[in-house]
Amino acid sequence: MSTTAFGDFLRFYRSRIPLTQEELAERTGLSTRAISDMERGRTLSPQFRTVQLLLTGLGLRDEEAAEFTALARASRVVAVRERPATPFAVASCSLPPVLVELTGRDGEKELLDGFAADAASSSRLRIAVVHGAPGSGKTALAVDAGHRLGPRFTDGCVFLDLRGTDHEPLTPDRAAHRLLRSFGVDERQIPSDPDDRLSLYRSQLRDRTVLLVLDNAANEAQVRPLLSSSPGTLVLLTSRRTLAGLDVRHRLALELLPLNHSLDLLRTVTGSGRLDAEPEAALRVAELCGGMPLALLIAGNRLTSRPQWTVGHLAGQLEDEGRRLSVLRAGDLEVRTAFEISYHQLSPAAAALFRRLALVPGPDVSTSLASVLTPDAPEALDELADASLLGISDVPGRYTRHDLLHVFATERLGLDEDPAAVDEARTRLRHWLLDVATRAALFFDHDEPAERLGPVHDRESSDRWLERELENWRAALRDALEAGEHDRVLAVAQAMHWYSDMHGVGDLWREVFSAGAHAARRSGDAKATAAQLNYLSWALYALCGRPHEALAVHEQAAAVPIDDTLTEAWTHYYGSAIRRRVGEPEKAVALGRRSVDLFEQAGYGIGENLALSLLGLMLHNAGHLTEAVEVQQRSVDQHRKAGGDDELLSMLLIRLATTLAAADQVPAALDLLDEAETLFRKHSNTAGTARVQHNRGLVLMDAGRFPEARAQLRAALGEARLSDHRVEILARLADIADDPAQARALRVRALAECDRYDTPAVRATAAKLVAALS
Structure with missing residues (x-):
């Protein structure tokens, strides 16, 4: 009697109801894997209790129940008679x-463990794709999985390199031959006809439960004929391509290693002694390898x-x-060779975009920016992402790029492009970035109308664009200078005036307004020169904590010979704030x-x-x-009456609230701070919200409400923007710390922050901190 007869009848009775294997498993309490193995004849001796559960689950009675029980008994006898001396196993030695x-892949290993567990409990073939950039360690991860997980599968692990990056990858029928x-x-039993060979392969796979590792797949067409129904089997595919055309249950995008794991891999290759002797140099090597395992392996090998x-x-x-x-x-x-293989497989349009992305200084790129470099950008970006030469950002519509791939793209740009065409593309990209940056910043301007073009059409979209493209438009500004x-x-620097009030950091605005002042001077525009020097003085005193440098710049602005009341008003405005910072309060009041x-003479209400x-401050x-x-109060009332900007009103409310609190009007102060925070949150202004929390924390602290104050100050710390606020x-x-140890740690942090700023207030705070720590 055939040992599969019991399995055939089990399948027949299940299909007659009908029930899926999963549904029968749920009825009986057996696992889906156990039912699958019995139907395929892989379980040759079902236990008596298993047979009784199946009788109940299938609803078999009388003659059918007796026949089914007899088949189970007979299969156990045949199993004993026909069981080979050693269990069948495929050639696991095919694993490299x-x-x-x-190293550094614990999370990925855990995911693969889960994929294997899912396959074991499934009545269907399970497929997992591991994809990633050249040199990211896909094969190493797959080989590790084969050695670790192969024993979990009844028939072991089979590994095959599909040679997808070769000039001639394995054809499906040649791959089937090797797998057979x-x-x-036996070689003599393998058909010469490609279709017959694939059919034999699929029938053989159907009768096995294996971990099938198909490494280095070229594309979906190469792999698809090698996938066959095989319950309990897991096919693990690795490829530089995402193989998006396959219906796959599990996907794992293999990312590059973070810096700590990069150092671990270097240490694994070279040993700890050399790296520990030169920790800073070791860290730099790891950084320059960009987290790419292949590069780190090569660097380690060169050292050893x-x-x-x-x-x-x-x-x-x-x-x-x-x-x-x-x-x-x-x-x-060789890293370059690994990149060249993928590069030469690209379409002409995708290869051209890949090269020209070397002109983009930032680490990621948007579709709209790429479209400046080539008209076929959306399709080319998709192709580059599918080939793992670009990563897909968490931000929709943006793509990330590896540092070493940027270096390679720069090489190819020099080799494959005409220098004149490169210069034209570079200029076109620079002008586009600066033009869009100017339009985006004008959406925050209270005086100039903004133009709704391209990727910016309101404040929200402009804010996103300016933040996401910061590295790119900032580099473009340097190149233009x-x-x-x-x-x-000058157009960019002028447009940034109001945007800078609530966004960005000191170094950024010191650079932008320095460039603006230089450009204004070279253009011979005295009024613009004074305005840009005013903005630069603001960045120096408010954000960089350099009031004495700010004062020198302010004096330059005041010395510019112009006849413009509004510009003069701004010069006195910034001069007032600077004089306060350098400890001259009465001069500050006079300038104010x-x-x-x-401003009143100029008729400029804002x-x-x-x-x-x-x-008032x-x-x-x-x-x-x-x-x-x-x-x-007058400033707030006038601004409200004029229907002024919410965010400007919030700043006025904060200043009034601080003064009210100092005049013992704490409830009124807190009400104004609540209103200011509501307005800032309405516009998703995190820096403004942090300023409210900072001031509310001070008011609550002075009122003796320490737990509330502590919560507000902690919330403000991460987004504090002005120079001495973190201190x-x-x-x-x-x-108001809970214990002395916490207080000491906070004072040490505060003292470290003091080194960044040079104001009398910060110096006084530093002296107090030193005294408290002594």
């Missing part, structure tokens, strides 16, 4: 050896094969971007009063309201609280 311990040999099929070299020497070689890929070569391992494009540089008068609010600082409240927040948190 593990030469270097897999791995299954133990050259014991005379220091780690610093290798780091120095890698620093030279023009030689980096040449240095990353050891024997037959070097190219002498003064009109474009003059700025109010000048400036007048801001100047009134700032004057100066009066508060000088101890004139009653007048401070009066002028700040103040940390010092105040230390004053």
Whole structure:
């Protein structure tokens, strides 16, 4: 009697109801895998209890139940008679050896463990695709999985390199031939006809439960004929391509290694001694390899094969971007070759875009930016992403790029493109970035209308664009300055005035407004020169904590010979804030009063309201609280009456609230801060929200409400933007800390922050911190 007769009848009775294997498993309490193995004859001796559960689940009675039980009994007898002396196993020796311990892939290994467990409980073939950039370690991960997980499968593990990156990858029928040999099929029994060979392969796979590792797949067409129904089997595919055309249950995009794991891999290859002796150089080597396992392996091999070299020497070689890929070569391992294979498989349009993306300085690129470089950008980007030469960002519509691939793209740009065409593309990209940056910034301007074009059409889209493209438009500004494009540089710097008030950091605005001032001077525009120097002085005192440098720049602005009341008003406005920062409160008040008068003369309401609010701050600082409240309330009232901007109103409310709290009007102050926070959150302004939380924390602390104050100050710390605010927040948190150890840690952090700023207030705080720590 055939040992599969019991399985045939089990399948017949299940199909008659009908039930899926999963549904029968649920009825009986057996596993889906157990039912699948019995139907295929893989379980040759079902237990008596298993048969009874199946009788109940299938609803068999009388003669059918007796026949089914007899078949089970007979299959156990045949199984004993026909069981081979040693269990069948496929040629697991086809797995390559593990030469270097897999490092930094614990999360990926855990995922593969889960894929294998899913396959074991499934009545269907399970497929998992591991894809990633050249050199990301796909094969190493798959080989490790084969050695670790192969024993979980009844018939072991089979490994086959499909040679997808070769000039002639394995055809499906040739792959089937090799797999049949791995299954133990005699060469004489393998058909010569390709279709017959594939049919035999599929029938052989159907009767086995294996971990089938198909490494280095070229495309879906190569793999699809090799997939056959085989319950319990897991097919693990690796490819540089995403193989998006396959219906796959599990996908794993293999990312590059973070820096700590990059160091671990280097240490695995070279040993700990050399790296620990030069930790900074080792860190730099890991950084320059960009987290790519192949590059790290090569770097480690170069060190071990050259014991005379220091780690610093290798780091120095890698620093030279023009030689980096040449240095990353050891024997037959070469990063450049790995990249070239994928590059030469691209369509002409995708290859052209890949090269031209070397002109983009930032680490990621948008579809709209890529479209400036080639008209076929959307399709080319998809192809590059499918080939793992670009990564897909968490932000929809953006693509990420590996540092070493950027170096390779730069090489190909020089080799494959006409220099004149490269210069034209570079100029076109620079102009587009600066033009869009100018339009985007104008959406925050209170005076100039913004143009709704391209990727920016309102404040929200403009804010996103300016933040995401920051590295790109900032680099474009530098290039334009070097190219002498003064009109474009000045247009960007002028447009950024109001945007900078709530966004960005000090170094950014010091650079932008320095460039603006230089461009204005070269253009011979005195009014613009004074305005840009004013903005630069603001960046220096407010964001960079350099009030004395700010004062020197302010004096340059005041010395520019112009006849413009509005520009003069702004000069006095910024001068007032600077004088306060350098410890001259009465001068600050005098300049503040003059700025109010000048804005009023110019008929510029926004400036007048801001100047009134700032004057109130100066009066508060000088101890004139009653007048401070009066002028700040006037600024708020006038701004509300004019229907002014929400975010400007919020700033006015914060200043008034601070002065009210100092005048013992705490409830009124807290109400104004609540209103300001509501307005900031309405516009998703995190920096403004943090400023509210900072000031609310100070008010609550002075009112003795320490737990509430602590919560507000902690919330503000991460987004604190003005130069000395982080120092103040940390010092105040230390004053109300829960225990002495926490207070000490906060004071140490605050003291470290003090080194970044040079203001009298920060120096005084530093002295107090040192005294408290002594």
